[in-house]
Amino acid sequence: MISPTDWPRRLTSCEPRRRPPTPSLRAQRSNPEPRTRRLPGLLRRCAPRNDDGDHLMIDERQASHPRDVKRYDTETLRADFLIERIFVPGEVTLTYSHYDRMIVGGAMPAAAALTLSPFAPTGTPFFLARRELGVINLGGAGRVTVDGQAFDLPNLDALYVGLGTKDVSFASADAANPAKFYLTSAPAHREAPHQLIRKDDANTIHLGSSETSNKRTIRQYIMPNTTGTNQLVMGMTALEPGSVWNSMPCHTHTRRMEAYLYFNLDPAHRVFHFMGEPTQTRHLLVANEQAVISPNWSIHCGCGTSNYAFVWAMAGDNVEFTDMDPAPVDMLR
Numbered sequence: 428m429i430s431p432t433d434w435p436r437r438l439t440s441c442e443p444r445r446r447p448p449t450p451s452l453r454a455q456r457s458n459p460e461p462r463t464r465r466l467p468g469l470l471r472r473c474a475p476r477n478d479d480g481d482h483l484m485i486d487e488r489q490a491s492h493p494r495d496v497k498r499y500d501t502e503t504l505r506a507d508f509l510i511e512r513i514f515v516p517g518e519v520t521l522t523y524s525h526y527d528r529m530i531v532g533g534a535m536p537a538a539a540a541l542t543l544s545p546f547a548p549t550g551t552p553f554f555l556a557r558r559e560l561g562v563i564n565l566g567g568a569g570r571v572t573v574d575g576q577a578f579d580l581p582n583l584d585a586l587y588v589g590l591g592t593k594d595v596s597f598a599s600a601d602a603a604n605p606a607k608f609y610l611t612s613a614p615a616h617r618e619a620p621h622q623l624i625r626k627d628d629a630n631t632i633h634l635g636s637s638e639t640s641n642k643r644t645i646r647q648y649i650m651p652n653t654t655g656t657n658q659l660v661m662g663m664t665a666l667e668p669g670s671v672w673n674s675m676p677c678h679t680h681t682r683r684m685e686a687y688l689y690f691n692l693d694p695a696h697r698v699f700h701f702m703g704e705p706t707q708t709r710h711l712l713v714a715n716e717q718a719v720i721s722p723n724w725s726i727h728c729g730c731g732t733s734n735y736a737f738v739w740a741m742a743g744d745n746v747e748f749t750d751m752d753p754a755p756v757d758m759l760r
Contacts, residue, residue: 483544484515486522493724497707508702509711510718513688514566514607517541519597521610523548524720526684527658527742530558530612531718534597535605536569543595543610553593559615560588560595561649561661562608563738565690565716569606572596573621580606583626583663585648587656590615607716609688611661613742619655624648629662641672658683658742665691665736673737677701677728677759679752683743685727688718692735700729705754726754 491507499507510522513533519541521532534541543554551557562571564580571578571586574594578586588595599605629648635641647653649661664673689698692715702725703709711719713729721727723743 482518483546484512484518484520485546485548486510486520487548488522488524488526488720490525490722493704493707493722496703496709499709504709505711508720509713510720511714513609513716513718516605519543521546522718522720524684524686526720526722528614529684529686529720529740529742530610531686531688531720531740532610534608534610535566536597536599536608537605538602540572540596540598543597554595555588555590555592555612557590557614558612559590559619559657559659560592561611561659561740562586562588563648563661563663564606565609565738566599566607567604568600569608570598570600571608572598576621578621578623580608580623585624585626585629585661587619587622587624587649587654587659589619589621589655590657591618592621609738611659611686611740611742613657613659615657615659617657619657622654624653629653635670635672637667637669639672639675640670641675642667642670643673658744659740660742661738661740663736663738666731666734668734670734671731672728673730674728675730676756677705677726677754679705679724679726679754680741680743681723681752683741684723685721685739685741686718687721687727687729688716688738689713689729690716690736690738692716692731693733696732696735698729698731698735700727702727705758706760708759726759 513520514535516535517537519534521530523530546554563585564582568581571580573588574592580586597608629646632645635643643664643666645664647662649656649659694715698713700711700713700719701708705726
């Protein structure tokens, strides 16, 4: 277990995994000390949190004001909003976003199972003491064990794990074809039963057309009408061959944030993910199995150099899927 009094010692024992962006020459002249806010993407690998020797890779992202974001260069934009490594063999990776306190991460067990250990930024004795968890398997067959109850998850099946769960572990059926458990977590205020959601049982919606290059299938896994979720909403969208646009026409929803994880994308291809205020758009170049944090004030849509799929997850004041503020194409800048 880790207590709040352990935080400074634990976090300072972590080793930086990548160098933060170098300030421009002008910034160095006007302010010799690098600004703290330019270090949001610092990735730390922390010491073992329990007797099993499991490791967590922790990244913490602060919130940014839109008036600042419109002045960001490419490196700063990527450091604040792009999560470049979700799946690392034999590791649990977690990114703590200060937008609605959403946690995004991945667990990729190899020969040994991985445990969801206590997480210092939440300040709680165990990970789900005040949280709920959504899991979708994007890899080979695997198993999630929740307080002794085992759930087998083949590819593209999902699991909702309720508030108060003390022990969560992840295992692959075949280490040569490991499971890739994509994780999202949000604060919760009441307990709800764990629930397995099969891909074929998810609420399915077909949208778009070939003429507008956005023919796609949406599967809603964790929704208020399918689970006892508090605020976490989670699903998947897959584009048909020949279709490349997602979430277009785009929208914002000021009452909640959203995170996208792009997958099923060939290594040679990329998705141009558009973000920012509707009249101040920016873009990120996103590769396979990378995620994007979308603030409540930002649009979120994308265009790929081929078709792809993505997992979306939301948290905030409203769990209704249709709660959004449209941003018509003719108003975008």
